[in-house]
Amino acid sequence: MSALLSPSAQRTIVRRTRGRGHGPITRLMSPGDLGQVLKPFVFLDLFQGESSFAGGMPIHPHSGLATVTVVTEGDFRFDDAVSGEGELAYGGVEWMRSGGGVWHGKELSPGQSPRIAGFQLWLALPPELENGPVDSQYIEAKAMPASGPVTVILGEYAGLRSPVRAPEGVHYLLVTLQPGQA
Template sequence: MERAMPAETRPPGVVPAEPATVLLPGHDVPLGRYTTVRRLLPQRTRRMVGAWCFVDHFGPDDVGDRTRPGMQVPPHPHTGLQTVTWLLDGEILHRDSLGNVQHIRPGQLNVMTSGHGIAHSEKSPATRPPVMHGVQLWVALPDPARSGPADFRHHAELPRWRERDLTVTLLVGELSGVRSPAVAHTPLLGAQLEPESAGPVRLPLRRDFEYGVLVMSGAAEVDGVHLTPGALLYVAPGRTSLTVGQGAGARLLLLGGAPFEEPLVMWWNFVGRSHEELVAATEDWAAGRRFGVVADDPDPPLPAPALPTVRLKARDRHGQVFG
């Protein structure tokens, strides 16, 4: 685990040295009444990978009967971010306040851009496959996208190819000269990797990107580190390749991007730049302003939790506090 001076006591302007790789263990977090996720970002000393600011890995969960209803997240708001949903198994029904009603299945991608504000719900449909397994990701939006209009895109087909002994599915960004149709507002990468042999396989990287690798199923060795579900391997900028080995049959998620240098305030479902922004978003949600009404969802909206009694402070990608 990375050892660093606590963010609250680090002298202003002092940035910790970037280790070449850091293994970051996740922790379990309840999501609604029926789903528990493994949260891999943010962490105390590693808040982001590029603009990826939130990584949840859920399942595989048995959702095959009525006693296991799967994901049941009622209408809730977002601002200042994109949500990126990727399934390995199962099905989720997305509804939002733009009027979109969209099923997502394995091999498909949902990208929702909140802009200044959007609301949505995510639920396992009544008729569904017996297993649910996937990842939910957030991307921090830069100016002016974070204050722009909301948007939702469903990508039923994505680029998929064989790279040496890896099968690559490109979710977001560009890799090996191939570009995803998904819209990104900062230099970003998201790709599923499926090793087809014991390896090793060398994958090209951008020197100016930082990366994170997690195993979603199976096990693999990445740059000599044994990875199983439940941890994220952080790879600092400056690398031009990554070695994947001992991973036949595994499914990995590679995340990357140019380091996001703007300090962020993250609370509940909001990403902002100041305490005042998040207070305004919370008040607007409670008052029924800004976020709209989720289409065709009979459940009442989730109320926002009480704001902390202390002022929320912006943190940079290392966890250093500003303000």
């Protein structure tokens, strides 16, 4: 039992998955399983592998959704004509709202680390944004608000607000626990 939660506040695990892998990407959640229950969350992908795979992503289209990519190991370089250039390391975030349509895939490239890992969450956009303008942000880890072990990726937590321009009411946290910490 966790020292932080009372017995009445603890929840049981409803579902576990190892996901379905394809190369360095493992799809942990999709519309055919928990995606139906957890809307607006559509897909949750875990990526991990040699950092060179970051530069190998072909240009591809998206429309009517948003993705938020969070780095949990290693680093990426980003270079975007509108958002500038820099580095995304642990806790750094890429936000891409595709709106009415966008082609992307060459904005990220390998950084200094030989390996990278992280999560990419795909979000269904509210109707008023589905065909709206494209919006991209690359936010380095030092600019992401944190309280103790919690980094606020989307939305709000403990009086802190994420700088990501996500739709209201969506909250996504990166929780970093030390070994043995509950």
